[in-house]
Amino acid sequence: MTALHEYQRLEAAGLWRAAPDAQRSDVVVSVGDATLTISDARDQPLTHWSLAALERANPGQRPAIYFPNGDPGETLELGVDEVAMIDAIEKLRRAVGRGRPHPGRLRLVTFLMSIAAVIALVVFWLPGALRHHAVSVVPEVKRAQIGEALRTKMERVTGAACATPEGTGALERLAQRLPTPQGPGRFDVMRNGVDGAISLPGGTILIGRALVEDHEEPDVLAGYIVAEHLRAGLDDPLAQLLDHGSTLDAIRLLTTGDLPDNAVSRYAEHLLTSPRPTLTDEALLNGFKSWSVRARPYAYAFDLTGETKLGLIEADPFSTTPPPPLLSDADWLRLQGICGG
Template sequence: MTALTDFQRLEAQGSWRSAPDAPLREVIVSVGEATLVLSDPKTDRPLSHWSLPAVVQLNPGNMPAIYAPGLEGADETVAIDDPLMIQAITRVQGAVASHRAHRGRLRGGLIVLAILAALGWLAFWLPGALVTHAARIAPPAQARDMGMAILADLEREAGAVCRRNSGQAVLDWLAPQLLGAEAAIRVVPGPVGGARRLPGQVYVMGSDLLRTAPGPEAAAAHLIAAKLASADEMLRQAAVHHAGLLASLRLMTLGHLPADAMQGFGAMLLREPAPRPDDTDFLEALAERGIPAEPYARTIDPTGQSVIPLIEGDPFRNTPPARPLLTDEQWLALQQICAG
């Protein structure tokens, strides 16, 4: 105990009672580093050892001071009237109380800091985790609703979806062959930078891919590129992150997003270039579907300089596909989907 530096080897006389009904006995009380030692004055034989931090005064403010080894050990007492010894014991008690208070404050401070850190981590992590979870568990019907809501927002920038029945019938026939059974293709009058994949297997492309191309191959290749470049779960996550935490909670609890949740998402989508898939995977997908790569490549770079791997790797560079993608009548109907 540093509080006892000035009192080490301090001794004083005291009257010790080993039990309430035991006679008083004169002892020598000495202070050690952590103990109060009661010894026989004749033989110096220790009679009792008390832990200094546990010593309590039973009659505070009175003389002689009566001490016990602890509240539970009050049956054993010693009476001391030496002021220096009393001061030493008092200083130890003060030091112990201060140390305990300091430890308590430190422990309390650490607990508060730990709680604040945990709350801060939850505030940082939980919203993102909930949004990601909401996107992950969204069933196909909800994903399709997201896609159609984004398409409705995108119409503000690129114009209303073209709905001429003959052209849409061609798209409905073409979609499962190119993109899968659940795919839906829509055309808008304005350009969208190729073709875009939206959540729920919704695909949208601009009519510019149909008006100026010599055939449907370029538009078909753009649709396939959109499918390969973006996974549906990634698209759902982007959409739900745009909608925000409250909309995500509504999606998880009520099964749908607020009506205006996708507002601005379509415009944001059009500001970004359409993602491109890995050339190798893309060329393989085109080969499986009987679609040449060069028409697509020329819409990206008419000179061909930046898309040489696609042109040279075109699976139909030297031999055309076995059958055309669309008949002349289907291609004409598709080109006129925005007419009227």
């Protein structure tokens, strides 16, 4: 302890008592190597006190009274005139105190770290875990209800879905030809507001009328449907809805089976105004191969020159051998007229 060196020759007179019922004796006090030595008048050591275990009975008062830790009955009294020794002992006690472990401080640090861990758990892990659990337990019937609620909100912008008996039948046959992994879904052609196609929870895909009215063959429409099937497989539409909302939305869905109306409205607006997530050419080509759909018509619908979609065009799995028909020519014409021309 570096603080010892300047006090190792310091001595002072004091009164020492070995026990509460013993007489006080005149002693000489000196600072040794990490100890306080108490000697009699003949310079014979009576006891040694560890500086690390030295306690003061009357902090801030004079004369100063000290005792070894754990034995308050043995005391050493230093008079008011022994200022140098008292100051030295106090300085050494502070130096020793700084080097001691502080259980209270350690407990505080441990407590704060525990609180921080709990907060981190709540902020970073719990929301994702709740959403994952909600997605895994919500039944298909409830998913379809949520999808229908979203569609109802979106119809404020899109208008009601186009419908004719002939066109609706053609859509149903297309759904049979391009099913989801869970089975045929539901396709609805919307009058306005839908650019391309949008997947909803429950297997419904909303289709912009341009996909059926502006192209000569159903392959472009089929390409958009395949892309939505792929997106739904990569990121569940219900999970996307919950990710866009709050943790409370997931809790409410788990506890009541319903979502707040404002959460549904916000997500409906998001679906109509935000671009769809991009897919890699590799993922699209695998999808076109799985659902037996040509890639070239879809690629040229994005880029008439084909320059930005060369990967899809050159690797089209059906560039030489045509896949099974998507729809008959008659059904395609019926579908093209589903919105009344």
